[in-house]
Amino acid sequence: MELSPTAYVILGMVSAEARSGYEIKAAVDNTTRFFWAASYGQIYPELKRLSEAGLVEGIDAPRGERKRTVYTITEDGEAELKDWLRLPPETSEMREEGLLKLFFSGVLPPEDAVPTLRAMRKQRLELIGRLREMEPQATGKDVFSLMVLQAGIEFNEWFADWCERMEARLLDAAPAERSS
Numbered sequence: 001m002e003l004s005p006t007a008y009v010i011l012g013m014v015s016a017e018a019r020s021g022y023e024i025k026a027a028v029d030n031t032t033r034f035f036w037a038a039s040y041g042q043i044y045p046e047l048k049r050l051s052e053a054g055l056v057e058g059i060d061a062p063r064g065e066r067k068r069t070v071y072t073i074t075e076d077g078e079a080e081l082k083d084w085l086r087l088p089p090e091t092s093e094m095r096e097e098g099l100l101k102l103f104f105s106g107v108l109p110p111e112d113a114v115p116t117l118r119a120m121r122k123q124r125l126e127l128i129g130r131l132r133e134m135e136p137q138a139t140g141k142d143v144f145s146l147m148v149l150q151a152g153i154e155f156n157e158w159f160a161d162w163c164e165r166m167e168a169r170l171l172d173a174a175p176a177e178r179s180s
Contacts, residue, residue: 001053003080005091006042011073011081014056018072021047031145034131034152047071055080096120102166110170117170121163124156131156 003011009032013024021044028038050056055077061070073081098120105113131153138146 001049003050003084004042004046005036006038007046007050007055008081008084009036009038010043010046010050010071011055011077011084014071014073015078015081018059018070020061020068020070022068024071034127035148050077098123110173114167114170117163117167121160121167124160124163128153128156128160 009028010024013019013027019027021040024043024047025038025040028043032038047056047058051058051071053076054074056071057074058069058071061068098116101116102113105116131149134149135146135153138149
């Protein structure tokens with residue numbers, strides 16, 4: 001059975017502790033979402049597939065009247081996760097709407113793309129702030145969580161700086177474009 005990236009996210013999340021689908025999504029939103037997101041629409045079908053494949057095991061753990069299933073990783077699931085972790089990464093993908101807009105901005109006067117760059121820079125600076133708030137909690141965790149957090153901070157610092165430099169380039173080019 002070939003597993004999706006979301007399946008590996010789930011295996012990683014339940015390898016740390018038993019979690020419900022809701023708790024997996026919350027953990028993703030507070031950790032990997034900054035570089036690898038997963039939606040409820042991805043998580044629940046994958047949990048079913050992983051359970052059918054014997055890689056996770058669901059245990060009924062209701063909370064009051066509310067039905068709830070908590071998933072734990074099985075030995076086979078742990079072996080699959082470890083095998084995947086030892087493979088080199090195959091994809092390097094980034095989804096950034098601002099870059100998509102910039103890619104097609106040649107149909108606009110250069111200065112019309114400046115608000116996009118400013119918005120992207122603002123988003124990155126806000127994200128840096130949120131990531132820095134996570135640093136104290138990550139310091140006590142495993143070295144890998146801290147490494148990834150630092151990568152996120154440094155990447156976003158670079159990206160914010162890049163946005164500022166590209167804005168200056170566009171603004172410098174704008175008067176020359178109008179006079180030609």
